[in-house]
Amino acid sequence: MTTLMVQGTTSDAGKSTLVTALCRWLRRQGVSVAPFKPQNMALNSAVTADGGEIGRAQAVQAQAAGLAPHTDMNPVLLKPNSDTGAQVIIHGRAIGNMDAVAYHDYKRIAREAVLESHARLAARHPVVMVEGAGSPAEINLRAGDIANMGFAEAVDCPVILIADIDKGGVFAHLVGTLALLSESEQARVAGFVINRFRGDIALLQPGLDWLEQRTGKPVLGVLPYLMDFHLEAEDAIDARQSAKSGEALRVAVPVLPRISNHTDFDPLRLHPQVDLRFVGPGQPIPPADLIVLPGSKSVRADLAHLRAQGWEAAIQRHLRYGGKLLGICGGLQMLGQRIDDPLGLEGPAGSSPGLGLLDFATLLEAEKQLRNVAGRLVLEDVPVAGYEIHAGVCQGPALANPAVRLDDGRVDGAISADGQVLGTYLHGLFESSLACAALLRWAGLGEVEQVHYHALREREIDRLADLVEAHLDVGRLRGLCGL
Template structure:
């Protein structure tokens, strides 16, 4: 293994810069996205990279793989299609102590946490090989760490933070979130828990989500440099209203809107996946979106949306425990609309079979008996990107990530037609229930308008394009980075971090 590291370190390399954080959700993804867009604007061939990601939000790549949602967003910031090399290791938790392991875009099975910890030296080979391939095609690689580099219990076999940075010898910027409090303790404490060679890789700090008078922060930043010997390169303000796909953080509900024309209710499933499907509803000015946690009262709704799930039978059991089955029956009895996406679509059928125990113990479970179909969980994962049209009208763009195969009479009444002429999804004969395996079902403005018209037939809701909102948010983030961060320092850093 040491020889493998050595060979990669002396091979021709692009300029590589890594951004690590003091905590999860400190702002690493945002900083990488901003820097990628800035470099792309300047004509630099730049690519994102995250050695290992743990997330239930993922995207399908141009090479038919699966990567974290943040790297797909960062690829967009670089003007690139997502590729499996951008995130060679993806972990999708399916229990408190285990996860599905995806290597180079493909699932290799489930591992318990301890087994994966022992597997990390092998995983590092995939990480370094993917990084090396990117170095052969791009001028700059902007790398995102994971969690915190100061998790000393996980330092052995680390591939996500300083383990990677040390292996490739790249400089590191450390970002902290001042909005959550304790910024200086985060930064100083992180530095103190790093080994001296790791401390030398840290070139400076970035402060995220600042609100207030910068003059009040200046004395603290001066003392921070005295304590650590590292400069603060920028203080980014708190940017409200960004429409960017989140990977780790989650909203609870949209702000109260007394003028909302459509009320949408979504159960917060314990293993909810690809919650970015909800973004077009969350950002719509005329939609009130309620995410219902365990134990909370379930409000009345025009539309109930059952989202994706990493463990469908377990989440369906949770729904029943929380009283959702009776709520759904009453909702439909009074004319409400119901939409299921991916795992939520599977729940609508009569039965869900998992003969191989891929999402838990082998066995079967009754579904909600709302659509005449059944689903069998199979080892082969469907990873495809699609365009198409709703049968009721409206263009669709999306992707499928699932292991289930559904069959039954309900599929004879499909929801949409795909680009190859095949049909997908299902609609109940009375028109109240619709389901689809397609993530991103609401992203295209035509599809959103069509489905909102179905859910709220007595109202006219404006058309909104979440894709344009996301693109504008990337530009706004990059503009703030350019204004508040010492880009001359970063360019000098990239110039110094060139191959020997």
């Protein structure tokens, strides 16, 4: 077996993208490859086939490799719930909240989980393609590192270092990162990849020659900037829109401090008939046909933020004028009468009044609900699929009028008597083309063009693999993969 790791000079340098590309490139050649990220910090997560929780980027990489997502692909997931603390998830299960100091001490235990997962993947797949986190040159985080070079040294694997030229300073990023590594770590770097290049490669060539001469490391290739490219973001919100045709449905999403799984909205961003607007702090909610309250890692705190921004009054005004309101997961919980967190799972223990738009209350329980589900959306009785990630359990009369009837016999969410307010725990519901079209018609769009989101994601993954073939040194890559 072979393990190959991709590390970046900065966050958002292209690590997730390159690992996804290499997974699909290897799969095309008939190679069984598994994606792996030792430690991930993100609020976008997915439910795995074995009933756990991993970073959403690793679920997309699993799709590129032709595999079902598994908790071994991301054994340590950190979901921030404050500026200094996070929920710690090991092998897909939450073990509790820790501040940064406590987690630093816990890394020794987390390291064992990382190595166990890697060993299991390596036993099943000839190639394990690993994604680092942030940068290996973050000096303050090097002690006990399990995310970058600490892992690479532990399993003795080569490293590709990727940098984003679109940000500027790409040679400084690469040379500076290399200079801050130890001698053994420098020796582990097998080559460089430069990402998001625009222009004539001939103008860049003198710099590439200098880089190779200065460092003694090969440049494995230069990936071009892809226009209109979509791959689900690991954490940062992608607000880019696809081109819109005709009069578009106006959708507004308030951006909460601990917004989670905002990849829910990617199918809307990319829909040719939807004008999606993310509304940030200090911004008024614009006139809209539909307001969507997103998921949240800290529902009570995010609800307090929503009120402090004046958005509750804007939502009430929106409903008075006949607009539609949808709540997803934490957004669903906000729609009810009350949110109780007696154990302090998402912050200080206590209760908060909800928006009072649906008659139910939510109790946060220690055991998180993690499920991949399918069923029928009550609107138009069309199929819908998605996933549940929540600690809250809702109870109340409003749930007698559910939004979804699940195949496992349960019901999910609620719809108000006047049909204006709908809430659901299902993340990913817009990825089901018939359900997405039904929700858009409910929100006021007449003739809806169906968009097949899964096919779109497949096309984008294939575009990445095409770039590997066209722009990287595939001979060297095959050697690094042990082929």
